[in-house]
Amino acid sequence: MKLLRFALGALGWLALAALWFWAWHLKDPHLRFMRAWELPMLLGALCVSAATAWRCGRRALRPVSLGVVFAALLTALGNEAASVRHRADVAASSGRVAQTLGAHFMVGYDDAKDLHELARKGLIGGVFITGRNVKGRTAADLRREIDDLQALRREAGLPALIVATDQEGGAVSRLSPLIERQPGLSTLLDADVPEAELTRRAHAYGAQQGRSLDALGITLNFSPVVDLRTGRAPGKWDFHTRIDERAISADPALTAQVALAYEQGLESAGVRGTLKHFPGLGGVTEDTHHFAATLRTPVAQLATHDWKPFQDVSKNSGAAIMLGHVVVPELDADYPASFSRKIVHQLIRGEWGFQGLLVTDDLTMGAAYNRGLCNATIRALDAGVDLLLIAFDHDKYFDAMHCAQQAAQRGVLDLPMLERSGARRLQPLR
Template identity: 45%
Template sequence: MQFLRRIGLILLWLAAPVVAFGAANKNDPYLLVLRSVGNIALVVISIMIVIVLIRRGRWRSMAGKLLIILWCLPPLLMSAAHLKFELRKHEVLAAGTAEARQLGPHFMVGYSSFPKVARLAEQGLIGGVYVTRHNIRGRTADALRAEIAALQDKRRAASLPPLIVAADQEGGIVGHLSPPLTKVPALATLAGLAPDDQQVKAEEFGRIHGRELAGLGINLNLAPVLDLKPPVRRNRLDFHTLIGQRAIATDPVVVGAIASAYVRGLEASGVGATLKHFPGIGRVRTDTHHFSANLDTPVRELEATDWLPFREVLSQSHSALMVGHVTLTAVDPDRAASHSKAVVEGIIRDKWKYQGVVMTDDLVMGAIYQHDVCKAVVEAINAGVDLLLVAYDGAQFYRIFACALDGSRQGKLDTVMLRASAARLERGSPKDQARAASGVVGLAR
């Protein structure tokens, strides 16, 4: 019994700093699973351990006092972290109308709480919402449809443009609204078909996605993937990108042909497409959900291979373009493409002459979030990025919007870029549900 008590005491010493660290970082997206009920459980457990240690007389020794103090820290640190979050949230919600109207259209946010996102929508603090599996889990399609319609009603009542409503329906392993929506095979399954059959089936897949998404009030699909399929298996730390299963083919001609047909089908139902993840993640072996990644291939080689599908589909459609968190070292070795002026303005805008909507990949991904996210937000806006996506953990919106707010108040944001971006978003805004049902939502070039 004495042995077990010693083991228990050792475990308490080891666990105390871990729990304290978790409490201090309760708002981190990596600890999303600990939110709400998890946070309460952690506080209750900490208090119970302190009570047990005191009742057993551990406070009589110096080591015991230190252990008790360590287990008092988690509730205090969690309270401090929560206070910091609430103060930042208050700062964002208290933003003036002019600030909200200037910055809000550039943010698309995922959400779990309808009342919270409705407030953001009504105040003009966001320009779009992202819906995914937790928005449909345990609910019917009709419930989600009604929720999206309610958000759009609130926008109209506030005399604000309709929200861009996005989802991630690629097909295959990425179909976040399936079920209840139809589970469509990955576009990669079409690569082995004859060219004519590829076109027919890809367009059919696009029509299925477009029809069902439009039926919910969703007007932008974050698909298709245009990264070239990697010839070798990525490293074992690739938990989420899984581009080998999501990419269409290794041949850029096949990728371009299938993607173009898919986008035609999607647009036929009034749903816009999003081409991703420029400048390409097929060649990198690092998962940007967690780590920084470099793309070291020369631009000339990328233009002749990886970028061919992007340019082809952009020239034939009204697609938006998603820029990933890969560092294109030959162009800008110091920052990821998603917030690089040399990439967004230099290549996409000036060289390619693309004047449609450019959006970032999720800013909650580790390649950005675990570094200087405020610097990335300011640089992305100044680079000419139109939409900043906060998808996985919508609560991070307050931190990320606060970065833009501080940048604006300190004069760090390029107002010329903001005006040009606002014009692109206005051209690309879905005007109303009737238009979305009868034609492309207009994420135009």
């Protein structure tokens, strides 16, 4: 009996610890699926825990257990209040500084009407279209939705929104079946054809995809994947990245050839592509959707191998570059590429001379979010990144934008530099 009571007591304390942890991480992106009822469920669980602790707990420990419950309750309500306040503050903001900051954010959405006021006031610079936005809808529905947002921008005298999606072909084809699901770019290598014919086919692939995207109002496609294949099976905890299934080739020259022709095909239809995911996900085993990742390959090898497709294609096209949440310790041991000033400002902008669009991978992915969304936001802006993607858990835009506004008020951000970034976002295709 004593052992049973001890076990039940231990489970009770573990439950209290879990509830406090949940309260601390209220509205975490991983819990987005339960966002609508997360707070009521947590409050209910805390009430049950409080009642159980009072009735079943040892008299001497009742104050402690109730204290833990009360602390978790205050934490949850505090997080909820902060979220509500951030949303209200951002929604009420206006003016040049708010627009300068807002232009750097690309957001996902469930209902486009929720973006109307943000678009009209210039508090966002782009929108991301994914599978949840096309499910059960027609191409005409989506085009009308995008046109409505762009009309609001024109009426307000603001630049058009950048409208992005993830249409790589193959497994990552977010807009299919609204547009034809093409096989992955790597399948172009299955046929043993001369180099010129391979280039022609890749260009035709990109042009076909570009025309379909342009018809919907898409202006930026997060493709091609120029991470290099490794021949290694996905890691045990690689649930979503699975780069070898999406990459073009293990050969940097061949990858660059296909990617450049594809990009030029996209551009012929008026759509810009995006080279991803710098500094390369082929050399990491962690899934950055959930876990921190480190690329330990020597920089000298990366520069002559993994980074060649990024450099070769960007020099000969108008492609953007997506920054992954990967740490390159030889360059910056503290921060991932997506918000590392050493990598963005010194390497990509400085040594490479790249003056095109830089966009982060989704900042609500674990490898970035777990380092602190506010920290990631401010550092990415300070590094010179043009677009901060907040797509999966788009509610986090309000927290990120609030952080950016607070940083601007404190004089932490270089506003003239951020304004110059606007010229890159408005760059026409070559």
